[in-house]
Amino acid sequence: MDRNRTHSLRHLAAIKQSLFDQGHLDEQFIQLEELQDDANPNFVEEIVTLYYRDSSRLISNLDQTLERNPLDFNKLDTIMHQFKGSSSSIGAKKVKAECTLFREYCRAGNAEGCRRSFQQMKKEYAALRKKLETYFQLARQAGPLETAFRPK
Amino acid sequence: MANNKISALIVDDDSIIRKIHKTMLERLFNIEAETVKDGKEAVELCRSGANFDIIFMDREMPIMDGAEATKQLRAMGVKSTIVGITTRAGGEDREEFLAAGSNHCFEKPLDRAKVEVVLREHKKFTI
Numbered sequence: 498m499d500r501n502r503t504h505s506l507r508h509l510a511a512i513k514q515s516l517f518d519q520g521h522l523d524e525q526f527i528q529l530e531e532l533q534d535d536a537n538p539n540f541v542e543e544i545v546t547l548y549y550r551d552s553s554r555l556i557s558n559l560d561q562t563l564e565r566n567p568l569d570f571n572k573l574d575t576i577m578h579q580f581k582g583s584s585s586s587i588g589a590k591k592v593k594a595e596c597t598l599f600r601e602y603c604r605a606g607n608a609e610g611c612r613r614s615f616q617q618m619k620k621e622y623a624a625l626r627k628k629l630e631t632y633f634q635l636a637r638q639a640g641p642l643e644t645a646f647r648p649k
Numbered sequence: 650m651a652n653n654k655i656s657a658l659i660v661d662d663d664s665i666i667r668k669i670h671k672t673m674l675e676r677l678f679n680i681e682a683e684t685v686k687d688g689k690e691a692v693e694l695c696r697s698g699a700n701f702d703i704i705f706m707d708r709e710m711p712i713m714d715g716a717e718a719t720k721q722l723r724a725m726g727v728k729s730t731i732v733g734i735t736t737r738a739g740g741e742d743r744e745e746f747l748a749a750g751s752n753h754c755f756e757k758p759l760d761r762a763k764v765e766v767v768l769r770e771h772k773k774f775t776i
Contacts, residue, residue: 528760532672540672548665578709582736583665586758 505639512632521625526588542633548587549626555580556619563612573611574603591621655771656700657682660691660718661707661734670705670759677761678768687711688718695722701729703767705759706751708735708742716742716749723750732767734759 516522526541533540558576562569581596595618602610657680659670667684674680683701685691687710695701704722706715713721719731733746733754743754752770755763 525758525760528673528758529669531761532669532676534676537672537676544665544669547668551664578736579663582663582757586663586666586669 502639505635509632509635509639512628512635516628516632520590521621521628522588523590523593524588525585529587539633539637542636545587545629545633548583548589552580552583552622555583556622559615563615568608568611570603570606570611574600577603589622589625592618592625595621655680655702655768657703657705658691658694658699658701658729659684659705660686660688660710660715661705662686662710663707666707666758673759673761674764678764688713688715688721691718692721692725695727696725702771703730703732705732705734706746707757708733708746716745719746719749719751730767730771732759732763 516526529541529544555576559573559580562573562576577596577599581593581600584592584596595614599611599614599618602614655678657674659667659674659682661667661670661684664686667686671682671684674682680703683694683699685694688706689712691704691706692713704727706719708715710718715733715735719733722729722731730753731751733743733749733751734757735742735746735754736757746754753767
């Protein structure tokens with residue numbers, strides 16, 4: 498077996514393992530990978546790209562709505578509900594957790610809490626994006642590979 | 650026995666979820682799935698004569714939500730298996746969905762195991 502490819506595959510496996518170990522991704526991501534096949538080798542990357550594209554609109558919306566005074570908690574909760582749904586569909590575990598927290602603050606009418614958890618959520622969202630970009634780039638370089646292995 | 654492919658309709662306002670669920674049904678179960686983005690479109694599609702073996706119905710959607718759409722479909726005489734999908738499957742949402750006439754109610758996201766539960770009850774399904 499080509500030594501470079503073996504090295505790439507090991508590196509890929511390590512990145513993926515750490516994404517799970519650090520709690521960035523959950524089981525849903527694996528479910529998505531199971532839908533990849535030779536005819537659609539980049540399915541997960543396509544879904545993730547779609548997610549970041551669509552959700553950026555929701556984030557702008559949240560940003561704007563958080564600038565109002567007083568806050569419209571109902572509206573914030575509605576937008577966040579949608580964002581949380583999308584995030585959980587790609588297995589974005591930490592992002593999803595912040596969304597849940599945000600919604601709790603909305604229900605409690607806690608403006609400061611909302612703003613704080615929104616900032617935290619954006620951090621997690623950006624961090625995940627970077628890590629997944631690296632992951633997919635490496636995956637493309639490594640070529641068709643055994644994606645069905647599960648992290649420990 | 651020529652074309653016994655199961656037909657499905659996915660009703661969800663999130664485009665990512667529509668794409669994931671459609672792909673899952675097609676790749677894992679060989680089920681052909683159409684998609685619409687809210688309850689009203691689902692009702693109109695069925696009213697225009699479209700027939701589906703299974704309808705996967707999201708709960709929270711703008712214009713017309715899943716429970717209301719389920720009610721209307723049943724009132725129209727639609728006999729499809731209706732699978733309610735909600736972010737809160739225990740409690741009120743579930744009660745509402747089942748009362749509206751759905752056959753199942755699951756928590757998001759839809760996955761292989763949940764689809765298998767639905768298919769086990771469907772007459773066309775053979776492993």
